[in-house]
Amino acid sequence: MRGMKIDAYITEHARKTPHQTALEEGKKSISYSRLDEDISIIASSLTDFEHCRFAILAESGTQYIKILMAVYRSGNIAIPLPIELPGLSLERILDAACINNIIATRKQYLRFGDGFFERFGTVIVVSDDNVVETRSKRVILERNNPELKLVLYTSGTTGTPKGVMLSNKNLVSNARSIIEVLSITPEDKAALVISPHHAFGNSIINSHLIAGGSIHTGTMNFIDPVFNLIESGVSIFYGVPSTYRILLRYPERFKKAFTNVRTAASAGGAMDRAIVRSIRELSPGTQILPMYGQTEATARLAYLPAEYVDEFIDTIGKAIPGVTLDVFDSENRPVEPDVTGELVARGDNILLGYLNDEDATEKRVINGWLHTGDLAQKLPGGYIRLLGRKDDLIKIGDHRVNPREIEKEIEKNSEVSSVFVVPVTHELMGNAISLMVIPNQGTEIDAIFAFCRKNLPGYLYPREILFIDHLPLSENGKISNRSIIEEYQHVKASM
Amino acid sequence: MEHIKNGILDYLKDNSFMERGAVLKDSDSLTQNGIIDSIGLLELIDYICETYSIEIPEDMLTPENFDSLQGITDLITRLAK
Numbered sequence: 001m002r003g004m005k006i007d008a009y010i011t012e013h014a015r016k017t018p019h020q021t022a023l024e025e026g027k028k029s030i031s032y033s034r035l036d037e038d039i040s041i042i043a044s045s046l047t048d049f050e051h052c053r054f055a056i057l058a059e060s061g062t063q064y065i066k067i068l069m070a071v072y073r074s075g076n077i078a079i080p081l082p083i084e085l086p087g088l089s090l091e092r093i094l095d096a097a098c099i100n101n102i103i104a105t106r107k108q109y110l111r112f113g114d115g116f117f118e119r120f121g122t123v124i125v126v127s128d129d130n131v132v133e134t135r136s137k138r139v140i141l142e143r144n145n146p147e148l149k150l151v152l153y154t155s156g157t158t159g160t161p162k163g164v165m166l167s168n169k170n171l172v173s174n175a176r177s178i179i180e181v182l183s184i185t186p187e188d189k190a191a192l193v194i195s196p197h198h199a200f201g202n203s204i205i206n207s208h209l210i211a212g213g214s215i216h217t218g219t220m221n222f223i224d225p226v227f228n229l230i231e232s233g234v235s236i237f238y239g240v241p242s243t244y245r246i247l248l249r250y251p252e253r254f255k256k257a258f259t260n261v262r263t264a265a266s267a268g269g270a271m272d273r274a275i276v277r278s279i280r281e282l283s284p285g286t287q288i289l290p291m292y293g294q295t296e297a298t299a300r301l302a303y304l305p306a307e308y309v310d311e312f313i314d315t316i317g318k319a320i321p322g323v324t325l326d327v328f329d330s331e332n333r334p335v336e337p338d339v340t341g342e343l344v345a346r347g348d349n350i351l352l353g354y355l356n357d358e359d360a361t362e363k364r365v366i367n368g369w370l371h372t373g374d375l376a377q378k379l380p381g382g383y384i385r386l387l388g389r390k391d392d393l394i395k396i397g398d399h400r401v402n403p404r405e406i407e408k409e410i411e412k413n414s415e416v417s418s419v420f421v422v423p424v425t426h427e428l429m430g431n432a433i434s435l436m437v438i439p440n441q442g443t444e445i446d447a448i449f450a451f452c453r454k455n456l457p458g459y460l461y462p463r464e465i466l467f468i469d470h471l472p473l474s475e476n477g478k479i480s481n482r483s484i485i486e487e488y489q490h491v492k493a494s495m
Numbered sequence: 496m497e498h499i500k501n502g503i504l505d506y507l508k509d510n511s512f513m514e515r516g517a518v519l520k521d522s523d524s525l526t527q528n529g530i531i532d533s534i535g536l537l538e539l540i541d542y543i544c545e546t547y548s549i550e551i552p553e554d555m556l557t558p559e560n561f562d563s564l565q566g567i568t569d570l571i572t573r574l575a576k
Contacts, residue, residue, distance in 0.1 A: 084532065111527065220533040221526045223556035246537065250553040397534070428534055446511075453511035458532040461511070 006149075006171050006206060007073040010036050013186075013212045020186065022209065024216040024232070025062045026225075032212070035066065038130050042070035042103075045124055045132045049101065052142045053077045053151070055094065055120075057104040057112065060196050061217045065205055067103050067126060072168075076101075077144060079151045079163070080197040083108065086455055087116070093153055093161045094119070097355055100140050151355050152199055154295045154400065163355030164199075164295045173348035174298035175206035177320040181303045182236060182263060182289065186212040191234040193218045193226055194243060200267050203299030204238050223250060230257040237261050240268035240398035241275060245428045248278045258283035267291040267300065269398040269430055270386075273313055292316035292386075296370055298349040301325065302384060318382040323347035325384055327376050332366060335378070342390055343376035344369040392481050394421075397429035397459030403481065406460060410435070414451055415442035420472055422488040423481070424463055435462045436488060438469065466491055499547075500568045506542055507531075521565040526558075536561060543567070549574040 004012075010032060013020065018033035030038070046054070054071050056078055058064035064080075071078040079097060081090055101122035109117070109125045117123045121138030147167035154162050178184070190208045192215050194201050208215045218229045220243060227250070230237060237258070239247070244266065247254050258264065264279055264286050271290045279288055288309050293300040302325060304317030319325040326334050327341040335341040350370045353361035364371050375387040393400050403421035410419045417438040426432035437443065445465050452461050472487030473479060500521070507513050512530050525531045531539065540561070544551060551574065560570045 086529070107527075219526075221536060222558050222561060223553050225557065227553065242534070246533065249537075253553050428537065449511045450514065454514070458535050461535075 003168075004172065005072060005168055006175075006210070007039060007069045009210045009212075010039065010069060013209075017186065017212060020212065021214040023062045023065060024189075024214060025218070028062070029214075030062060035069075038066050039069045039073055041130055042066055042126060042132055043073040045134055046070065046074035046076055048137075048139050049074065049076050049122075050141075051075055051077065051144055051146070051148075052101055052140070053079055053097065053099050053144065055097075055099045055102040056080045057083065057102060057108045058126075059083060059105060059107060060192070060201075060219055063105050063126060063128065064196055065209075065215075065217075066130075067105075068205070071103070072149060077148050077151065079153075080202075082153060082195065082197045084195065085457055087112070088455055089161075089457075093163075096161045097151065097163055100138065100142075145352055147352055150202075152197075152202065152295050162357065162360065165352040165355050166298055167352055170298045170349050170351065171206050172210070173322055174203060174300055175210045177322045177349070178203055178207040178300055179211050180321050181291075181300075182207070182265060184208060184211040184213060184236070188213040188235045189233055190215045191218070191230055191237045192216065193220050193229065194238065194240060194268075199293065199295040199299040200238070200240070203293075220246065223247075223253075227253050227257045230261060234261055236263045236265060238265050238267075241266060241271055242269075242398050242429045244271070244275050244279065245430075248275065248282075249428075251278070251282055255282040258286050261286050263287045263289050263306075265289045265291060267293055269395050270316075271313065272430075276309060276313060290317065291320075294370075294372055296351045296364060296372075297323070297345055297347075298351070300349070301345050301372075312383055315379060315383045315385045316376075318384065319345075323349065325382075326369075327378050327384070328369070328371075332369075337378045337380065340375055340377050340387055343372045343374045343384060343386070345372060346370065394423045394431065394481065396423065396431050396433055397426070399457075399459060401460065403433075403484075406433070406456070409455070410448065410451065413455070414448050415440060415444065416448070417443075418471065420468075420479075420484045420487075422484055424488075426463070429459055432463050433460060434488070435465045436468045436472065436484070436491065437465055438471070439467050443467075496568055496572060499571050500564055502546065503539075503543075503564060503567055506539065510538075519564060521568075522563050524558075524562050525564075526562055539567075543571060547571050547575050 014032040014036035019031050021029045022032045022035040023030050054076050056067050068078050102120045103124045106127040123135040125133045148165050149168050150166045151163040190204050192204050216229050287306040289306050290304045291300050292302040300320050302316045303320055324346050326344050328344050329335050329341045346369050373390045377385045406421050407419045417440045420436040422434045423431045424434045472484045474483035560566045
């Protein structure tokens with residue numbers, strides 16, 4: 001079973017349990033046999049391409065999963081585009097990845113318009129009834145890493161996008177670890193309401209389809225449909241912390257919806273005690289299972305066993321099966337317990353490398369160990385506590401972002417002297433950003449707000465913009481997250 | 496009705512969800528046109544509740560009621576009575 005391709009598991013289930021429900025969206029559902037046939041229909045339009053990169057432009061739902069699996073089945077490489085990003089950021093990803101081919105749903109084709117698709121040699125449009133239309137076709141030979149199956153973008157909002165290259169082995173091994181940790185069976189129904197185009201959502205698809213269970217897809221846009229989705233018999237709910245914060249705004253409905261949910265799993269950011277306490281109170285029968293990971297590790301690296309949630313909620317838990325975690329000093333030597341170093345990981349889920357960026361790959365993967373960039377300490381029992389980042393990356397609305405890149409982006413495109421990004425707490429997202437700006441004569445606050453709304457994803461829209469008159473330097477004359485936060489607190493205190 | 500509709504449009508423009516000069520048809524989807532996301536929608540709902548002194552039960556938080564200017568306007572008109 002080891003070398004089996006992800007999409008072949010679907011064929012296997014289609015043979016053994018053809019009528020079992022695979023995917024649900026709204027009130028519609030499709031069985032494994034139907035899913036398997038539809039994947040083959042789409043894949044048959046791709047047979048002229050041999051291990052070529054295909055961008056996928058599809059909203060979350062059944063269509064997206066079919067297209068993804070069809071790209072795998074045809075032996076090509078999938079590059080899902082995060083459709084929540086503004087057009088400009090998508091273009092940056094497309095340029096960085098030199099993508100000649102794209103598959104889009106009809107809905108996204110109409111939304112982005114003919115002009116957007118002119119840059120591609122091959123444009124394939126899939127409609128809701130699985131009619132596959134090849135609007136243009138130009139087969140260009142590509143030389144790709146032979147193991148490459150999937151490229152996931154970790155950033156790309158600003159600055160240079162980083163494409164994480166993953167293999168079939170990466171995808172299958174991480175899915176198997178997740179199946180074990182969550183005890184996923186064919187009887188389980190997963191709720192996929194977060195983006196499927198990133199590592200977390202992608203791992204839900206892989207683990208539940210390999211296990212032969214079902215997935216109910218939706219979005220977090222409208223609350224009533226989300227609760228309806230959960231009440232349709234979901235046994236495992238997945239969310240980032242902000243997903244839970246949003247749902248917990250409606251405690252009565254949460255209580256009703258989660259009664260039959262056996263596990264509430266999380267990743268993408270730390271679950272705080274307040275969230276855990278609220279879930280416990282409203283749905284005592286639901287097991288809470290926080291997980292930790294990175295796109296560079298396909299998705300998961302660690303989990304906090306449900307029975308230890310109360311004791312170890314301030315840790316990321318321990319390694320998932322198949323993964324080894326350690327903490328290294330700056331010389332790449334393991335440190336003793338309770339000593340701070342960098343969290344490193346190895347296992348079959350560690351990325352092949354970054355697309356077209358060997359330098360970045362060499363910095364992150366050293367002697368087979370993925371260097372996560374997270375500062376950590378080892379605790380007894382294999383538990384790991386995180387202590388912030390080695391670099392200046394911050395978590396905003398459960399996304400990992402580089403504040404220096406956002407600052408540069410705004411400075412380059414606005415009438416300002418300097419811009420500084422400050423992480424501030426946000427009721428739903430955990431963290432949001434505010435800006436401190438050193439203005440020049442032409443600076444207009446409204447213009448900066450408008451620029452951010454148009455060019456950055458919603459979670460990076462600044463809560464406030466404050467003017468300052470000097471650089472937020474630390475005592476030794478450097479600018480860092482810490483010196484910026486200190487200056488911000490100082491400015492706020494004197495307001 | 497027009498008064499409410501313009502109030503929502505002003506909110507969207509004042510908070511840079513859309514540009515001042517942009518045109519939004521009454522039935523255009525706010526989520527599918529990338530104007531608003533789930534967090535933005537919750538903020539809009541808070542704004543509506545406060546401005547019109549209404550409470551919106553969660554079973555009314557549906558695409559029919561919140562994905563277009565018309566839907567939002569109709570909902571407020573109904574609840575503000």
